Amino acid sequence: MPELxxxxxxxxxxxxxxxxxxxxxxxxxxxxxxxxxxxxxxKRLEGQTVEGLGRRAKYLLADLSSGEVLLMHLxxxxxxxxxxxxxxxxxxxxxxxxxxxxxxxxxxFHLSNGAIVTFNDPRRFGFMKLVRxxxxxxxxxxxxxxxxxxxxxxxxxxxxxxxxGKKTSLKAALSDQKVVAGLGNIYVCEALHRAHLxxxxxxxxxxxxxxxxxxxxxALADAIKAVLNDAIRAGxxxxxxxxxxxxxxxxxxxxxxxxxxxxxxCVTPKCNGTIRRIVQGxxxxxxxxxxxx
DNA sequence: CCGCGGGCCTGAGAGC
DNA sequence: TGCTCTCAGGCCCGCG
Numbered sequence: 001m002p003e004l005x006x007x008x009x010x011x012x013x014x015x016x017x018x019x020x021x022x023x024x025x026x027x028x029x030x031x032x033x034x035x036x037x038x039x040x041x042x043k044r045l046e047g048q049t050v051e052g053l054g055r056r057a058k059y060l061l062a063d064l065s066s067g068e069v070l071l072m073h074l075x076x077x078x079x080x081x082x083x084x085x086x087x088x089x090x091x092x093x094x095x096x097x098x099x100x101x102x103x104x105x106x107x108x109f110h111l112s113n114g115a116i117v118t119f120n121d122p123r124r125f126g127f128m129k130l131v132r133x134x135x136x137x138x139x140x141x142x143x144x145x146x147x148x149x150x151x152x153x154x155x156x157x158x159x160x161x162x163x164x165g166k167k168t169s170l171k172a173a174l175s176d177q178k179v180v181a182g183l184g185n186i187y188v189c190e191a192l193h194r195a196h197l198x199x200x201x202x203x204x205x206x207x208x209x210x211x212x213x214x215x216x217x218x219a220l221a222d223a224i225k226a227v228l229n230d231a232i233r234a235g236x237x238x239x240x241x242x243x244x245x246x247x248x249x250x251x252x253x254x255x256x257x258x259x260x261x262x263x264x265x266c267v268t269p270k271c272n273g274t275i276r277r278i279v280q281g282x283x284x285x286x287x288x289x290x291x292x293x
Numbered sequence: 294c295c296g297c298g299g300g301c302c303t304g305a306g307a308g309c
Numbered sequence: 310t311g312c313t314c315t316c317a318g319g320c321c322c323g324c325g
Contacts, residue, residue, distance in 0.1 A: 003318060003319090058319080076303095076320090077304085123304080124301085168296060177319090185318060239318065241304090282299090
């Protein structure tokens with residue numbers, strides 16, 4: 001599922017139930033997801049209080065009273081659901097109505113406030129790790145990440161810097177978490193369309209020495225922020241399996257301008273183009289060949 | 294160092 | 310109905 005807006009939507013759903021709550025019991029229902037679970041995973045969580053729930057790129061970070069950080073990634077198909085005690089009895093719209101767990105509910109958090117949080121991940125590309133808080137920034141998965149696109153410091157100059165010398169396509173560059181952290185296939189396509197930049201353009205060329213310096217990089221940075229903020233406001237995008245933690249669908253898929261819209265008219269004002277699908281490095285790219293240059 | 298392709302998994306949907 | 314094939318929102322790793 002999840003790119004930055006979906007992960008942020010999940011974080012906002014989990015934060016009110018997890019922050020300040022203690023893990024009373026943790027069910028780990030299989031030995032591994034993408035990676036094996038940490039040694040003594042449930043015992044290291046049980047008794048700990050969640051002091052804060054943050055996000056970095058597509059990672060959720062739960063700060064624990066033990067001094068460890070629970071690092072969680074949703075992979076392609078991971079989702080969290082919050083179930084309150086009262087939901088277990090009555091009929092519900094969730095697959096765990098009446099307390100029933102589905103085959104892909106791999107982790108269950110029982111919290112001191114009575115809430116139950118489940119992690120479901122059919123494809124198991126997600127994972128959970130425990131890292132000492134003081135070592136978090138040096139952890140390979142964190143250290144390699146590029147700038148946070150919704151951070152205050154992110155702008156065209158920073159983006160141009162990250163793309164400097166990159167001979168690969170803009171599509172590949174923006175998909176690279178070292179260049180900018182948190183975008184995936186959908187939001188890369190959407191941001192490039194909003195910035196009127198071709199996914200095939202050589203990445204380093206967003207910084208130009210002629211004309212207005214950084215005009216393209218500025219437009220792209222602004223487009224990235226705009227599409228991410230719009231998507232977060234809509235509760236993320238629900239394609240096949242993304243849901244919010246309350247089971248409701250996100251809405252942003254109705255606002256896609258190019259993603260999965262091959263053959264439709266370009267929505268850019270005064271553009272007569274038709275959205276095309278191409279394949280870049282085994283992944284689908286959607287763009288308008290007329291207004292994206 | 295960089296860029297590309299393969300692999301990890303399951304499920305949904307299309308086509309026969 | 311049921312089989313087979315393709316494709317999917319992410320990321321790591323090994324190759325050239």
